[in-house]
Amino acid sequence: MLQPGDMIGILGGGQLGRMIALAAANLGLKTRILCPDRESPAFDVCAEHICAAYDDEAALARFADGIAVATYEFENVPLATAEFLAGRVRLAPGARALAITQDRLAEKTFVRDLGIETAPFAAVDDLPGLEAAVAAIGLPAVLKTRRFGYDGKGQVTLHPGDDLAAAWQALGRAPAILEGFVPFEREVSVVAARRSDDAFAAYELTQNVHRNHILHVSSVPAQVTPGTRARSHDIACKLSRALDYVGVLAVELFVVSHGADERLLVNELAPRVHNSGHWTQNGAVTSQFEQHVRAIAGWPLGETARLGRVEMTNLIGDDLQEWQHLLAEPNAHLHLYGKHDAREGRKMGHVNRLWPDADALDGRKTDGC
Numbered sequence: 518m519l520q521p522g523d524m525i526g527i528l529g530g531g532q533l534g535r536m537i538a539l540a541a542a543n544l545g546l547k548t549r550i551l552c553p554d555r556e557s558p559a560f561d562v563c564a565e566h567i568c569a570a571y572d573d574e575a576a577l578a579r580f581a582d583g584i585a586v587a588t589y590e591f592e593n594v595p596l597a598t599a600e601f602l603a604g605r606v607r608l609a610p611g612a613r614a615l616a617i618t619q620d621r622l623a624e625k626t627f628v629r630d631l632g633i634e635t636a637p638f639a640a641v642d643d644l645p646g647l648e649a650a651v652a653a654i655g656l657p658a659v660l661k662t663r664r665f666g667y668d669g670k671g672q673v674t675l676h677p678g679d680d681l682a683a684a685w686q687a688l689g690r691a692p693a694i695l696e697g698f699v700p701f702e703r704e705v706s707v708v709a710a711r712r713s714d715d716a717f718a719a720y721e722l723t724q725n726v727h728r729n730h731i732l733h734v735s736s737v738p739a740q741v742t743p744g745t746r747a748r749s750h751d752i753a754c755k756l757s758r759a760l761d762y763v764g765v766l767a768v769e770l771f772v773v774s775h776g777a778d779e780r781l782l783v784n785e786l787a788p789r790v791h792n793s794g795h796w797t798q799n800g801a802v803t804s805q806f807e808q809h810v811r812a813i814a815g816w817p818l819g820e821t822a823r824l825g826r827v828e829m830t831n832l833i834g835d836d837l838q839e840w841q842h843l844l845a846e847p848n849a850h851l852h853l854y855g856k857h858d859a860r861e862g863r864k865m866g867h868v869n870r871l872w873p874d875a876d877a878l879d880g881r882k883t884d885g886c
């Protein structure tokens with residue numbers, strides 16, 4: 518268990534690392550951040566930083582020296598880096614969570630083997646493999662690279678009559694997965710935390726709307742049945758336990774109508790704090806960032822109840838120009854990441870709008886697996 522004043526190491530210096538570092542500071546913990554990018558927004562708010570490549574073993578050894586626990590803010594940390602660190606210091610979440618979530622095929626197989634529903638899927642390693650997968654799954658379908666896809670990059674939707682060879686070429690002929698197209702009603706996610714002793718707490722299911730493949734708005738409560746809400750917690754609990762997970766985890770899901778009922782299909786796991794959990798900073802008793810720090814520190818998990826109706830809107834690129842208007846809005850809480858260059862498509866900040874509601878808190882329950 519960490520003691521106040523201890524140091525947490527964070528791999529990755531983006532906005533997620535920055536907000537983890539701020540939450541750690543509130544709890545009297547220091548952070549040391551390693552990131553290759555000199556302009557890392559997290560460098561502004563940590564006690565120490567190391568600007569080095571993730572495969573620089575001398576830098577990793579300096580990073581590990583004296584920290585009580587290491588964590589990461591993104592899932593594409595090279596596995597060799599995670600394993601190097603895990604040999605020197607406690608790493609939370611562990612390297613296995615990274616190995617599984619870095620590869621869409623391993624991830625979907627892991628989820629399916631736990632008896633949790635996903636879209637139908639098949640591995641695709643070459644053009645004949647794509648043809649066979651299309652014959653088995655049917656069209657429309659989504660072809661995705663197994664690794665390094667994010668925000669809609671590395672994927673293409675295939676419709677009847679499409680040229681499969683061209684699609685395979687467009688994806689760079691990289692190892693891929695074909696998924697059946699899910700006719701979803703809405704996209705949702707659940708953010709949850711687990712400690713090494715199996716303590717577990719989940720936030721209420723969040724509804725997500727994307728624009729240009731980037732998360733645009735997350736809102737709570739999601740427009741789903743109470744049964745769907747409860748099942749999302751069971752899914753997060755089952756997944757985090759099977760991974761022997763420590764820290765905050767996000768599960769992205771599709772809600773599909775099924776008569777009067779709803780089905781929940783897992784799309785993706787993120788072994789980290791997540792953009793769709795930013796609402797918790799102003800809309801829940803404990804923010805996801807504090808929760809992550811508590812979980813990896815071995816401290817009691819915080820209360821996850823929400824405080825009312827909440828909406829998080831990402832500020833992408835030029836949306837940043839709105840900052841003065843947003844500051845003047847009574848229900849708005851502005852979070853800016855301190856990035857200098859407002860490039861198109863770049864996440865510059867977000868705004869949480871909270872409409873407090875005493876009844877939301879009354880609905881709270883103690884979580885547990």
Ligand code: AMP
Binds near residue numbers: 727
């Ligand atoms: P992903 O990178 O897997 O999160 O996919 C990005 C977005 O593509 C998702 O948020 C969905 O809107 C859409 N998408 C991904 N997979 C599927 C699928 N199998 N069926 C329908 N839409 C999908």
